Amino acid sequence: MKKYLAAVLVGSALIPALAGAVPISSEADPALAGSTLIDFESVAAGEYASLALAGVTINGIGGTMTICTGCGGGSGSFGDVGQSLQNTGGVPTNFDLVFTAPVSAFGILGGAVNGPWVYTAYDSANNLIETLNLNDPCCNGIYHGIAASGIARVNLSGGGDWVVFDNLRFLVAAPTSVPEPTTLGLLGLALAGAAVARRRKV
Secondary structure, three states, X not given: OHHHHHHHHHHHHHOOOOOOOEEEOOOOOHHHOOOEEEOOOOOOOEEEOEEEEOOEEEEXXXXXXXXXXXXXXXXXXXXXXXXXXXXXXXXXXXXXXXEEEEXXXXXXXXXXXXXXXXXXXXXXXXXXXXXXXXXXOOOXXXXXXXXXXXXXXXXXXXXXXXXXXXXXXXXXXXXXXXXXXXXXXXXXXXXXXXXXXXXXXX
16 A cells, blocks of 8 residues: 555656746736737727727726727826726726636736726636735836736726726737646556556555
8 A cells, every 4th residue: 555655646746736826017027928919009999898809808897998098197107108998087997808718928007006906817717816916106007917827817906996007918828738748647657656556465
């Protein structure tokens, strides 16, 4: 029995652990290298309940979102350039970023921040991946994001704080081969060791 347990433990210890989530604090973060950029320049100015863009759909929770240039004193004064995504007057209080395919990293610039914001990442089964509790000083734009495998949706929640969002970036996760040869090979070694130990016992 001891040999059996030892073989299983040795084999399982070699299987790589899943990497944890890592916060992003710069648009130049290596986790965002090769990412898709949404700068809102090609979006028609106006009010939107939902905004379907290349690779992501942005939903306003509790009201309509605004795409505009310079509304509320933006156009560069809050770190944005040109058009930006805003929740004019603090409505909506939340934004949902729903990615067409799971991403391994996302980031967005937020300006005119006057209160705490929470960025929460979820996987495709709506399981929590990571939460960023932010309390940036007003008013220049500050970049935040999360790098983690399998991000399917991100909620940005500010409780009524009117902000300017720009330069959304996300990196679609590279497809993984199924089955993964390294992991299966290591698991096979562990099982083979267990079988040999059991045969010797009999």
